Amino acid sequence: MALRRAALLSGSFAALLLSPAMAQGKRPFINDKKAPDSRHDLDVIQQHVKDTLPAARRATVCIDLGDGTGSGVVVSPEGLILSAAHVTSGVGKEFTVIFEDGRKLKAESLGLVASTDCAMARIIEPGTYPFIELDRDDTAKLGDWVYALGHSGGFDKERGIVVRIGRLVQMKDSTVQSDCSLIGGDSGGPLFDLNGHLIAIHSRVGSRTPENMHVPVREFLKNWDGLTKAEFIGEGPFAKKPEKGKGFLGLGTKDRPGGGLDIEKVGRESPAEKAGMKAGDILLKMDGTELKSKEQLQDLLKEKAPDDRVALELLRNGKPETLTLRLGER
Incomplete structure (x- = not known):
């Protein structure tokens, strides 16, 4: 009996070592070892990934920009x-996100930080979605074991999300480097610690697959308010700020006695056509401003950049309509 009890206690102790859920998110001891030196160490890494991976996969999406x-x-x-x-390459852009199960939803980009490669977006369809927790306390350290997720090469439902395990090999103020193997399509994907907390976002995929840079969560938290307010923050190599005057509507108009503009032509595949505008409509207002001449419309468009949202009020067959659209690029 004593031997059996000892064996049971030994098995329970091993289970505690292998289960990060039982450790309540404490720092895994394996992170503080120079290298795994036993099968048990490898089992610990495996169990942490196994326990946290399902939630991480459910929250990871493919961003389809067309x-x-x-x-x-x-x-x-x-x-x-x-x-x-x-x-995301800009503020206010619309695109599709695809969850691992193939579910597709509409989303739009919010703010970004051009100098460090941070970006935020949101799903615009109402619902409650699977999500993961951030490493808000910035606990990651050099040498920690991590795993990377992403839709390598694009969405593939049969294959699913690709998982890569590695370690943090360099840490700087605005970047961290891992030796996880990444390729095109992984950019923007998550990097997790062994407790399943998000520690960084994939930024620069290296020419050698195990040399990759990531933006740490602390950079997102530092700019959180601006990101949620859809601000274009800073200047840098990762995004180009849209230029005013390059917003494109795609209408041919002429002045109308008494105010408003007669729409004579709608450009093929233009933002105006995609929004449903038609030749014969009468354009009355843009963003609440009454239109009295073709030149006035052109002046208003000079203050607009590509992807800016505009509200247009018009008459169609004597009935008022309001359309909202995003401008294209001239």
Whole structure:
């Protein structure tokens, strides 16, 4: 009996060592070892990843921009997403996010930091979404074991999200480096610690797959207010600020006696056509300003940049309509 009890206690002790859930998010001892030196050490790493991976996968999304894809991760039940600025590439852009199960939802980019590659977006369809917790206390240290997720090469439902395990090999103020293997399509995806907390977002995929840079969560937290307010923050290599005067509507108009503009032509595949405007409509206002001449409309557009949202009021067959659209690029 005594031997059996000792064996049971020994098994329970091993289970405690292997289960990060039982450790209540404490720092795994394996992070403080120079290298694993036993099968048990490897089992500990495996068990941490096994326990935290399902939630991490559910919250990781593919960002489909139409002409390319990247990755991101949901960080709130309302659908806030963290990604990289070079993935979202602007403020107020609309795109599709795809969860691992293939569910597609509409989203739009919020703010970004052009100098450090931070970006935020949000799902614009109402709902409650799977999300993960941030490492708000900035606990990651050099040498920690981590794992990277992402939609490598684009969304592939049959394959699923790709998981790569590695360590933090360099840490600086605004970047961390891991030796996780990443490729195109992973950009904007999440880097997790062994407790399943988000510690960084993939930024620069190196020419050698195990040499990759990530933006630490502290950079997002430092700029959180501006990101949520859809601000274009700073200047840098990861995003180019839209230029005023390059906003494109795609209408041919002429002045109308008494005010307003007769729409004579709507450009093919233009923002105006995509919003449903038609030749024969009468354009009355833009963003609440009454339109009295073609030149006035052009002057208003000179203050607009690509992707700016505008509200247009018009008459169609004598009935008022209001359309909201995003401008294209001239």
